[in-house]
Amino acid sequence: MIPKRAVLGALAAAIMFAAAGPGAVAGETAAAPSPTVVDIRNFQFQPATLTVTAGTTVMWKNDDGSPHSVAAQTGAFRSEPLDTNDSFSFTFAKPGTYVYGCTFHPMMLGKIVVKPKGGAS
Numbered sequence: 865m866i867p868k869r870a871v872l873g874a875l876a877a878a879i880m881f882a883a884a885g886p887g888a889v890a891g892e893t894a895a896a897p898s899p900t901v902v903d904i905r906n907f908q909f910q911p912a913t914l915t916v917t918a919g920t921t922v923m924w925k926n927d928d929g930s931p932h933s934v935a936a937q938t939g940a941f942r943s944e945p946l947d948t949n950d951s952f953s954f955t956f957a958k959p960g961t962y963v964y965g966c967t968f969h970p971m972m973l974g975k976i977v978v979k980p981k982g983g984a985s
Contacts, residue, residue, distance in 0.1 A: 901925055902974065904932050904946070904966075909974035916956060918981050923953040933967045 900920060903910045905927045916922060924934045926946040934952050935942040940962060943952035956962070956978040966972035 903927050913975045915977040921955040925951040936964045
């Protein structure tokens, strides 16, 4: 016969692991989304279109020899001028499509598509 204490201990452990979710370890919390990088290179935003989940921080890094900026057409975000190796970050809290460009070079355009958390569209 299996001792009652062993059965209760195994049951408690199983509940802890199930509550943690698939792929998680009991006692750990889900990590925040890591920043996603858009490179500014050759007078282009690379990638030109980026799809992320709400809550994701996107970082733009100027890898060009000229100054650039990052400004949403809606005014949702706007960087200061970015010299070579400077960066700008913005966290996208709300789902939607954000078209942005460089205020110095109007032909430079990019787009961030923000999907709701949980994969719903």
